[in-house]
Amino acid sequence: MRHLYVHVPFCPSICPYCDFHVLTRRAGLVERYLERLGDEARELAERYEVALDTVYIGGGTPSFLRESEIAALVGSVRRHLGWGREENTLEINPGTVSPARASHWRALGFDRASVGVQSLHDPTLRFLGRTHSAAQARAAVGELLGQGFRVSGDLITAVPGQPLEDDIRGLVDLGVGHVSAYTLTIEPGTEFARRGVEVDEADEHAGFFLAGERLAGLGLARYEVSNYARPGEESRHNLAYWHGRTYLGLGPAAAGHYPARPEDGPGLLTVRRTNPHLHGWLRGERGETLPIDPEEYVTDALFMGLRLKGGLDLAALSARSGLDVPARYGAGLLHQAGRGLLSWEGNVLRATPAGWWTLNRVLRDVLAQGEEAAL
Missing domain, CATH: 1.10.10.920 (Arc Repressor Mutant, subunit A)
Structure with missing residues (x-):
């Protein structure tokens, strides 16, 4: 097993378009999460042969964890499963970045930052329910690049009133080597769905093709439907997903793709396992298994x-x-x-x-x- 995804479900606030398993922190909950995470990491190490090439800490907002908490998380991963030899990514909210925190993340062994910029237009950010400003996003990207991170910036497209061309050029001008551009999607059960927000199909189409054209012109080639990179800046972890490789899933609601074993059933090549949400996961409940x-x-x-x-x-x-x-x-x-x-x-x-x-x-x-x- 050469790839590991770790899910951190905690966020300072819940964005109205988000349908991931996320929640705000409460007293004692992060401590219980970290304790269970260490136990699960040990269980995975006992069950599989592990030699990690990539680690991806996602969420949620992993950068929302306090310095001692992210250090404990990394310590559990390193102790039981090791660390990525090629790439170690931390998902980061721009509002959580400071010089001291960026330096701390770098010292822990993260070398790639996936930053949820989403837009560099303050009215668009407010519409999306983001808690950071465009100025904070620019400062965060600059700080992370200065600390030696490979930086990827996320953009959301097809947002009403969004100056997408300005967002694209502004993000690339900051110096990122990778951009992920995702169409705004209204998922059932989200705040946007409850409000009746709709995305215009013409805006979706225009945003999809405009992103490809403009980013290519700025030196970032589309290598996957929603992802663009300068040569050598592709996400090595995400490429493992797209190439169908097996990987470990650690944490509540984390999905993993594992080699099939005889006890999984006859004629199977692999199995996908998805952990239960936080409270079930804390109780040690079994998640869902999909035989492949x-x-x-x-x-x-x-x-x-x-x-x-x-x-x-x-x-x-x-x-x-x-x-x-x-x-x-x-x-x-x-x-x-x-x-x-x-x-x-x-x-x-x-x-x-x-x-x-x-x-x-x-x-x-x-x-x-x-x-x-x-x-």
């Missing part, structure tokens, strides 16, 4: 691999899964290639920019044809 057989493995690989600019190798996927992917899904894939949504050359299958925009719909059609072919 060859067909499910191929489905996951298509949905994840086609998000990448480089696509995926169908011969390698067939070898890994034991399923003849071109034979099963070839008709559907060729149909979508004829529509200009996929490109299939030799063994390599890629989505075109137009295909990226409708990727879920494209793959649902391909899989439906594959199921018919199997009957």
Whole structure:
């Protein structure tokens, strides 16, 4: 197991668009979380052979933890599972950054910062419920770069009234080497959903293609549907997800992808396990397990691999899964290639920019044809 995700569920406030497992801190809760985290890390170390290349601490707002708390978290990870040899990322809210805190994070071994900038336009930030200002975001990115972090900045697109071009140029001008640009999505159960906020489809479309065009012009190439980087600045941890590799999940609501064992059931390649939310996790309750057989493995690989600019190798996927992917899904894939949504050359299958925009719909059609072919 070469990759580890750790979920920190605590936030200073809950953004109205957020549907992750997050909550505000209460007396004693972080202490209980840290104690259980150490126990779970030890359990994972006993169950799997671990040699980590990447660690990603996400949330929530991990940078909201106090210095002693983040040090205890890192200490548990290092003690039981080790530390990433290639990349160690901390998700950071700009409002939590100070020179002393940035120096502390760096000293703990973090070398990459994923910063939730979201916008450099104060009215947009207020609409999104963010507690930081544009000035704080600029100062935070500058401080982190000065401390030697590789910095990625998050942007949210398709926000009403957002000056997206200014946001893009402003963020790149700060010196970040990586940008993640996500369309504002209204998820059920969020504050935005309760308020009846809607996202205009034309704004979604315009933001998606504008981000790709402007970021490419500024030297950050799109290497995944929503992610852009200068050469060598790609997220090595997230690439593990998109390439379908196994990884450990640590913490409440954390998901992990694990090699299948005989006790998991016959004919399985891997299993996905998702931990329960905080209070169930603190009680040691078992989470959900999803068995991954060859067909499910191929489905996951298509949905994840086609998000990448480089696509995926169908011969390698067939070898890994034991399923003849071109034979099963070839008709559907060729149909979508004829529509200009996929490109299939030799063994390599890629989505075109137009295909990226409708990727879920494209793959649902391909899989439906594959199921018919199997009957």
